[in-house]
Amino acid sequence: MKLTLGFSPCPNDTFIFDALIHHKIDTEGIEFEVSFDDVETLNQKALKAELDITKLSFHAYAYVHEQYVILDAGSALGFGVGPLLICKNQHVANNLDPELLVGIPGLYTTANFLLGIAYPQLGNKKELLFSDIESSLLDDKIDIGLIIHENRFTYEGKGLHKIIDLGSYWETLTGCAIPLGGIVINRSLDPNVQHKVNRLLRKSVEYAFANPKSGLDFIKSNAQEMNEEVMYKHIDLYVNDYSINLGIEGRKAINVMFKIAEQKGIISPLKTDIFLMPLS
Structure with a gap:
């Protein structure tokens, strides 16, 4: 078979x-x-x-x-495995304006689902291959990036900054x-x-x-x-x-x-x- x-x-x-x-x-x-x-x-x-x-x-x-x-x-x-919302310029983290362009790894990803729960105002989204999000941030093609997989281990080394760990947000919200x-x-x-x-x-x-x-x-x-x-x-x-x-x-x-x-x-x-x- x-x-x-x-x-x-x-x-x-x-x-x-x-x-x-x-x-x-x-x-x-x-x-x-x-x-x-x-x-x-x-x-x-x-x-x-x-x-x-x-x-x-x-x-x-x-x-x-x-x-x-x-x-x-x-x-x-x-636990501790969730997607991260990151940025290139730290001042962005202090004012998550609805006009900011967010690079997401896919419309139907759980990462995007969590983003919608935590920050429903961030509706200006661009779908990207997950592995291209960091470089898109560095090249100023997007304002914020939603990263998954092994990128959570590499973004800091590229000079990028964490806004929030959406996994921790979920754990606090649900205990699950x-x-x-x-x-x-x-x-x-x-x-x-x-x-x-x-x-x-x-x-x-x-x-x-x-x-x-x-x-x-x-x-x-x-x-x-x-x-x-x-x-x-x-x-x-x-x-x-x-x-x-x-x-x-x-x-x-x-x-x-x-x-x-x-x-x-x-x-x-x-x-x-x-x-x-x-x-x-």
């Missing part, structure tokens, strides 16, 4: 999926046809239901929940881990296949934790930032117990996110169960 699978080239995803796609674990007869894309491209593909299994932003999931169900393994949630991205599978697939993929993905994450340097060449070959220390900081930040299994707390955090989004009119009410259901 062959299934299409999409995830990003970022270190946390390549760390998670390395064992699965390189047959370091038994894939139980499933072959995976892999495509690598940045998170907003994956979000757009999910909106078109192009892939059987895909990484996406939890914000984007609200718009595709009738086509996909969230797997318990593979997600990126945590911040749900960034998840792995979803098409609802049209047999439930047994859905559970098998979830089981394989969990094994892949567990293999990665047990053999953290096993996928180093694969991770490095896809990373924007080639420095090994930065790559593993990135992995340590985004891959944790929630990546093995969402559990009660992980599911709660996702539900809280959607509840707030519904209350603020950011998304429409969800129409169906969003998590993988037990086999009957």
Whole structure:
């Protein structure tokens, strides 16, 4: 059986999926046809239901929940892992004028969702590839940047300044881990296949934790930032117990996110169960 699978080239995803796609674990007869894309491209593909299994932003999931169900393994949630709002000139941080141009990593990213909750007045946005936001700030093409992934480790070295950690804002607001991205599978697939993929993905994450340097060449070959220390900081930040299994707390955090989004009119009410259901 062959299934299409999409995830990003970022270190946390390549760390998670390395064992699965390189047959370091038994894939139980499933072959995976892999495509690598940045998170907003994956979000757009999910909106078109192009892939059987895909990484996406939890914000984007609200718009595709009738086509996909969230797997318990593979997600990126945590504390201290949120997107950062940054600027080139510190005086900008003292007056977040609605006219300021904000570079965002995608309309459907969880980062943009959090920006809308914290600063609803900042509506003048420009979508950019996440890895281009720092350079756009430095070249004065945007006034503020919303950064994700490994850029949280590199912006200070480029002379840029933090305005706010939107992850900390979320944690103070809710007391929950911040749900960034998840792995979803098409609802049209047999439930047994859905559970098998979830089981394989969990094994892949567990293999990665047990053999953290096993996928180093694969991770490095896809990373924007080639420095090994930065790559593993990135992995340590985004891959944790929630990546093995969402559990009660992980599911709660996702539900809280959607509840707030519904209350603020950011998304429409969800129409169906969003998590993988037990086999009957």
